[in-house]
Amino acid sequence: xxxxxxxxxxxxxxxxxxxxxxxxxxxxxxxxxxxxxxxxxxxxxxxxxxxxxxxxxxxxxxxxxxxxxxxxxxxxxxxxxxxxxxxxxxxxxxxxxxxxxxxxxxxxxxxxxxxxxxxxxxxxxxxxxxxxxxxxxxxxxxxxxxxxxxxxxxxxxxxxxxxxxxxxxxxxxxxxxxxxxxxxxxxxxxxxxxxxxxxxxxxxxxxxxxxxxxxxxxxxxxxxxxxxxxxxxxxxxxxxxxxxxxxxxxxxxxxxxxxxxxxxxxxxxxxxx
Amino acid sequence: xxxxxxxxxxxxxxxxxxxxxxxxxxxxxxxxxxxxxxxxxxxxxxxxxxxxxxxxxxxxxxxxxxxxxxxxxxxxxxxxxxxxxxxxxxxxxxxxxxxxxxxxxxxxxxxxxxxxxxxxxxxxxxxxxxxxxxxxxxxxxxxxxxxxxxxxxxxxxxxxxxxxxxxxxxxxxxxxxxxxxxxxxxxxxxxxxxxxxxxxxxxxxxxxxxxxxxxxxxxxxxxxxxxxxxxxxxxxxxxxxxxxxxxxxxxxxxxxxxxxxxxxxxxxxxxxx
Numbered sequence: 001x002x003x004x005x006x007x008x009x010x011x012x013x014x015x016x017x018x019x020x021x022x023x024x025x026x027x028x029x030x031x032x033x034x035x036x037x038x039x040x041x042x043x044x045x046x047x048x049x050x051x052x053x054x055x056x057x058x059x060x061x062x063x064x065x066x067x068x069x070x071x072x073x074x075x076x077x078x079x080x081x082x083x084x085x086x087x088x089x090x091x092x093x094x095x096x097x098x099x100x101x102x103x104x105x106x107x108x109x110x111x112x113x114x115x116x117x118x119x120x121x122x123x124x125x126x127x128x129x130x131x132x133x134x135x136x137x138x139x140x141x142x143x144x145x146x147x148x149x150x151x152x153x154x155x156x157x158x159x160x161x162x163x164x165x166x167x168x169x170x171x172x173x174x175x176x177x178x179x180x181x182x183x184x185x186x187x188x189x190x191x192x193x194x195x196x197x198x199x200x201x202x203x204x205x206x207x208x209x210x211x212x213x214x215x216x217x218x219x220x221x222x223x224x225x226x227x228x229x230x231x232x233x234x235x236x237x238x239x240x241x242x243x244x245x246x247x248x249x250x251x252x253x254x255x256x257x258x259x260x261x262x263x264x265x266x267x268x269x270x271x272x273x
Numbered sequence: 274x275x276x277x278x279x280x281x282x283x284x285x286x287x288x289x290x291x292x293x294x295x296x297x298x299x300x301x302x303x304x305x306x307x308x309x310x311x312x313x314x315x316x317x318x319x320x321x322x323x324x325x326x327x328x329x330x331x332x333x334x335x336x337x338x339x340x341x342x343x344x345x346x347x348x349x350x351x352x353x354x355x356x357x358x359x360x361x362x363x364x365x366x367x368x369x370x371x372x373x374x375x376x377x378x379x380x381x382x383x384x385x386x387x388x389x390x391x392x393x394x395x396x397x398x399x400x401x402x403x404x405x406x407x408x409x410x411x412x413x414x415x416x417x418x419x420x421x422x423x424x425x426x427x428x429x430x431x432x433x434x435x436x437x438x439x440x441x442x443x444x445x446x447x448x449x450x451x452x453x454x455x456x457x458x459x460x461x462x463x464x465x466x467x468x469x470x471x472x473x474x475x476x477x478x479x480x481x482x483x484x485x486x487x488x489x490x491x492x493x494x495x496x497x498x499x500x501x502x503x504x505x506x507x508x509x510x511x512x513x514x515x516x517x518x519x520x521x522x523x524x525x526x527x528x529x530x531x532x533x534x535x536x537x538x539x540x541x542x543x544x545x546x
Contacts (some may be wrong), residue, residue, distance in 0.1 A: 210376070
């Protein structure tokens with residue numbers, strides 16, 4: 001017998017990943033998920049307006065989600081203000097109207113960049129954080145424990161977070177407006193020798209209350225979306241810690257797409273108001 | 274989705290059972306998770322004052338049975354009767370009186386990470402008895418922690434506790450409202466033999482001190498024979514045998530025999546501590 005004949009062929013073990021569901025099945029799952037999230041939205045809204053109100057939890061969440069997000073929101077706004085001011089200053093100078101840069105910058109910031117960039121950066125932080133926290137609570141049965149102890153997880157966990165996002169995002173948007181504008185004024189002053197006085201005068205002449213309000217309103221809508229998606233993905237985690245990781249990345253992807261979609265439709269509506 | 278069940282069902286008021294009366298009845302229960310069928314026509318009775326051990330291998334749906342009883346999971350078909358009242362279609366709100374009287378000790382304790390031991394134990398009191406004075410809450414918390422041999426641990430955080438201590442705090446939290454029924458989900462899984470013995474002693478002492486009914490789901494045979502008045506074997510999607518520990522030792526039911534023979538050494542007279 002040759003030595004090779006003594007070696008037994010190892011049994012082939014099928015270690016292939018489980019088969020992915022088909023396109024139809026995945027579409028069905030997405031629709032079911034959308035339906036469940038819509039249902040949760042209704043339940044959260046009905047609980048948010050009915051007592052008892054847990055003000056302590058709301059304040060804690062505002063502090064935890066909002067105040068700690070301020071640095072990233074301000075940093076993003078600063079660089080957004082710097083970049084768009086440089087860009088607009090450069091192009092407007094070609095037509096000899098660089099003194100109008102303040103008008104363009106303020107409208108771009110107030111109506112679009114401040115709410116959207118804040119939602120994309122801060123929203124990723126808030127949404128993924130909520131999905132991870134609630135997801136960990138779900139897989140360790142803490143959410144089940146809340147229910148088993150006679151409490152309502154939506155009221156205890158979701159309502160304070162969604163309301164906090166709803167309140168915090170418009171405030172962060174206002175901060176982003178101001179910081180972005182100041183950063184823009186400083187850079188065009190240094191780069192194109194446009195005085196701060198001329199920049200702000202032009203800016204304030206051009207802007208209407210509606211421009212400011214539409215951005216703040218966008219911030220509130222984006223905050224609501226971020227809070228809902230983060231909480232929903234956290235509470236519906238399946239598959240242990242791996243599932244928590246999946247939920248956080250999905251939250252970032254979904255909130256980013258949802259913010260862009262909502263931005264388009266809100267812009268379309270507010271332009272006619 | 275674990276939220277929002279709007280089907281109307283009658284509420285019920287719990288009355289103190291007489292020992293030996295049928296307290297809980299699972300009738301023709303069916304449950305599936307996707308394509309995986311967990312129960313096919315499951316039938317089981319629980320009598321007041323007894324400790325019923327539900328034995329079964331991993332993934333046979335033992336924990337799901339407990340969760341169905343308090344509405345954390347919903348059966349696909351069949352009925353669950355609690356003191357003769359059908360609770361199967363109860364809404365989350367309607368389940369509250371059931372959950373006040375049926376407490377669950379979770380497998381991983383499911384303590385709330387952000388709350389101290391004292392706050393964890395006080396949680397069900399605040400939910401079920403919001404008007405209870407703070408002094409009484411503190412007194413009840415101290416009393417329950419003393420009952421599980423953890424006096425003076427109110428200020429500790431769950432992260433400061435060992436696995437066995439967490440289980441005991443989970444028990445203190447479960448019995449805070451003086452429930453009639455305690456559901457134990459794998460109470461000794463993952464614990465060392467000494468801690469396992471102390472948890473077994475605690476299950477027995479709860480019965481003596483509180484006169485409560487217990488349902489213990491486990492695959493730990495040593496623990497099962499140490500605490501069980503009656504035993505039920507869950508296999509092949511149904512209960513294949515119900516009987517006393519003695520009847521189980523003599524069982525000729527193939528599924529029971531296979532389960533017991535796998536740990537024969539520990540079940541020999543004198544083989545168990």
